Amino acid sequence: METLVENQKVHICSGEFVIAVREAMNVISGKWKLPIIGSLCYGKKRFKELERDISKITPRMLSKELKELELNSIVKRTVHDTTPVTVEYELTPSGKKIKNVLDAMVKWGLEHREVVMVEE
């Protein structure tokens, strides 16, 4: 399995490849990361807005996942000096580009579903 990255053939087992895939996996794995990213695609959101948007998430998980996403430079956190304090979360440019990965997943997923349906 080979892949073209910046005009260079890269072997699936090359160190860079593995690290890059792992990084992408980190960002989208887990139960709540995609719902959070999905919700932030429509623009900035406050903590409580995300909590209301994402059905059944607990504040503990929301807080934990937002911290991880911030650490990984996917989400930017901004504190506003209002009363009460409001905190806004938004996707970084890198966070927005995850869309390309999701697109590839949707494309594969739909094709795969069709293949499986025809087989059965």
Added chain:
Amino acid sequence: METLVENQKVHICSGEFVIAVREAMNVISGKWKLPIIGSLCYGKKRFKELERDISKITPRMLSKELKELELNSIVKRTVHDTTPVTVEYELTPSGKKIKNVLDAMVKWGLEHREVVMVEE
């Protein structure tokens, strides 16, 4: 966040989208699925070959993951009537196409790493 699939704009929250992404996530999530798929990219492999190929995997996990991949139509299992019995595993066409998703992940991962490096 919108995406183009077969000339139709599909909303990120549409049922089909969510199911398709979840399906793709199922196939690549977990500690051992990518190493297994990676190893099978080079062609058919027997159980013991995979076990030797994939450093530190236990037969329990290899067996479990192969079963899941087979259930999801990513891997095909063929039993050969030799002595001792040999079993071959190979990627289905759908399994091979997961490469497109991995490519998108590599591309994003490499770009993201560069952005993060420049920032720090």
Added chain:
DNA sequence: TATACTAGTATACAATAGTATAGTAGTTAC
């Protein structure tokens, strides 16, 4: 008879991921 090969399975445990429920601190409206 003992060892090694095939492809796994069984049991018990450890580690990680996620849930449920309640509480914090500071300010504002009733």
Added chain:
DNA sequence: GTAACTACTATACTATTGTATACTAGTATA
């Protein structure tokens, strides 16, 4: 003064995921 808003945190638990170690069954070789 009490309730409600903000953005969380703390504690204790359950569930899922992965590990470690040993074992099975059938055949072939030394």
